[in-house]
Amino acid sequence: GQQLNQSPQSMFIQEGEDVSMNCTSSSIFNTWLWYKQDPGEGPVLLIALYKAGELTSNGRLTAQFGITRKDSFLNISASIPSDVGIYFCARFGNEKLTFGTGTRLTIIP
Amino acid sequence: GAVVSQHPSWVICKSGTSVKIECRSLDFQATTMFWYRQFPKQSLMLMATSNEGSKATYEQGVEKDKFLINHASLTLSTLTVTSAHPEDSSFYICSARDVGRGREKLFFGSGTQLSVL
Numbered sequence: 001g002q003q004l005n006q007s008p009q010s011m012f013i014q015e016g017e018d019v020s021m022n023c024t025s026s027s028i029f030n031t032w033l034w035y036k037q038d039p040g041e042g043p044v045l046l047i048a049l050y051k052a053g054e055l056t057s058n059g060r061l062t063a064q065f066g067i068t069r070k071d072s073f074l075n076i077s078a079s080i081p082s083d084v085g086i087y088f089c090a091r092f093g094n095e096k097l098t099f100g101t102g103t104r105l106t107i108i109p
Numbered sequence: 110g111a112v113v114s115q116h117p118s119w120v121i122c123k124s125g126t127s128v129k130i131e132c133r134s135l136d137f138q139a140t141t142m143f144w145y146r147q148f149p150k151q152s153l154m155l156m157a158t159s160n161e162g163s164k165a166t167y168e169q170g171v172e173k174d175k176f177l178i179n180h181a182s183l184t185l186s187t188l189t190v191t192s193a194h195p196e197d198s199s200f201y202i203c204s205a206r207d208v209g210r211g212r213e214k215l216f217f218g219s220g221t222q223l224s225v226l
Contacts, residue, residue, distance in 0.1 A: 042202045042217030088152065101152050102152050
């Protein structure tokens, strides 16, 4: 089936650093979503993207929908301890939401 | 955002018993709910789509007789893991679609950690 590959798989950064992660797909689709999952919790929607080239911000988070419609990136500026968690991209298609492989973010004290 | 409540948060059961997990949309009506399963350090995998008043649609490889889904009202879907075995131990997460906020926007419950002994 269609797979969303995220990179990097994991990140270890210091507080205050900026973070960048991306998501790629082998196929084109029309909606990109970015979720964050805290340990033992369900995912929470961060940003939704609907148009190729669209750049959307949510506080310190910025996400862009790639112009090829096969990729997206998520940036976090000035990371803080509560940014720790797993970040998933997701696509909506065929009335279903499919998740990427995830990027695990760890902040080193 | 919309609120989805999932219960219980965790459950431990003996092999061979059945476990029911509830998913409720608290402030909106959800004609469609989704059930996911997540193994440690893996992504969320869709198990089935639950439609109010009709049969659930299961993903390939998911046994419909083992994972019974009932969506009897616009605010409640249940997943029953029948005759649970240790390999069914996993984190189960439900989600619901609030069409009024955009059909692609799913809101997730807090998950249920199932441990089968």
